[in-house]
Amino acid sequence: MRDMTMVTNAHKANGASTIPLIPLTPEQELTTRIRLAQALQMSLDPAEVLNLFYTHIQAIVSLSGILFKFGNGSSELKIGRECLHHCDYRLTTDEGYLGEIIFSRSKRFAEAELITLEFLLSSLIYPLRNAIRYQTAMRLALLDPLTLLGNRAALDTALRRELQMAERHQHELSLLMVDVDFFKKINDEYGHHRGDLVLCEIAKGIQSACRGSDITFRYGGEEFVVVLGKTDAEGAKIIAERIRQQIAESHIKYNGKTIDTTVSIGIATRHSNEKEHINDLFERADKALYIAKNSGRNCVISSDEILIKS
Template sequence: MVEKNIITLASSREPRSLKLDRLNQSLIRKLQTSLDLAELLDIFFSEAADWLSIDRMKYSYQGRNTTLARNEKARHSANYGLKLEGQQLGELTIFRSSKLGADELNDFECMLSALIYPLRNAIRYQAALDLAMRDPLTGIANKMAMDGQLQREIALVFRHAEPMSVIMLDLDFFKMVNDTYGHMAGDAVLMQTATIMQEVCRESDFPFRFGGEEFGIILPKTDAEGASIIAERLRLKIESHRFSFNGATIPCTASFGVSAYKPEDTRSDLLSRADRALYKAKQSGRNKVLIDLG
């Protein structure tokens, strides 16, 4: 008879605290791979959702809201104001179908400790990026920002087969404004023009300063006819506006060129047609809107 040594092993199940610690170390490594705020939030939400069955997460910072969800109907929530070394880093709210217990909330707060430094770095990076993408005089987006946004919009148009248009505008006889009233008055006209553009543009539109006295607008989900309506509205608004500087009223008008995206268009194709229409508007009397359909 063969005797068998039977050994009872202790449970191999790893304690929750150790698993959480390993999760956090992995999360820290993943969060350190990016300075993109949206990507960081996506990484964090994915890990938190897997660990705690979180259904939805909302992040708010300086008027910007980001929501990530696996289940939109979750009602139970926990809210956190994020702050590091005196700097406000926004507000984060998580939602779940069932109420989170005390241990689960402790786990989530432990995960937040992994997020907080990468989040601060991403916010600082985004602030520096925003500054580089802003025209310092008018405060609207500059040509660098326009280039990037136009590439993104073309990619979306290609993917979803939706219309997209561009408006280019140039202030008429702007050199005369500078020569007559001075360059500070010219700067005031440029700043007021940018303000008018922001008032006329819809929330989905992207106004920018192309350079000098030339501006533009990217209009997602808008065909040439719709873009020409926006351009005409803006033309009339500029024409009727009382531009002023140091008590002087400065008359000003603008000419407009409109183009709409066509299949296989590059960024240069789209802008060239808008610029060609703008040139024709300038050559044929100014203060008008022309469309170049190619």
């Protein structure tokens, strides 16, 4: 194992490192750099950038696998398989730590191969940094900055995907619309700052009451939406009731004061034998929520129940 730190500076042309020896001919060096640069600029997906890098360097240094650990510790990307021998590199730019990349194979690395890998890494760092930046920006663009839940743009994308999956595999899909009861009164009595605190706590409460596969979004204002994949009306009612109880039993404390809140929830379910547009699903959930708000609040109403009663 070889543990090294590779530092590059933005003012160096083409991300070139300070490695003094390259075990390639000048022609090979130029050809390799051009080929890698062209390939790595084809994507802004970190996984794809690493896959392209792995594929293109195989002809120069044989590898069994690559493992990349993101600098923020959030996740890892693995390509190929892990073997006994490996060499590790910390990838750092003048802007900060990108992460750690580990090359692996069954045969020990020769010194000349390590020098070549270091040369090749100099072509990877900036495309990988750009891809990570882009991915981070895209992720932030889909987050509600207050609650850190998905925003409406993220909801539209997720719901469209979930509906397509439900139709393709004939699964049921349910949607919960959750509205905080008397939220204007909370803002008027405690101030908008504490109102924001209430929304954050409710977002946490909704997530804690849901399953790992359920996806929660802030729809706007004091409204939240939960997408329940592979969930029928009965299952949705159970989860919605769990959310209602979770919020009703929570007591939000701030500066010695306790703020009690409740929510009203409307449910709409796309049944496995039906084809339904996203807007129709929302309209039914919204109608069920409206009835819940006009039935005393702090309750759960399903659009299926409305159809039965009517």
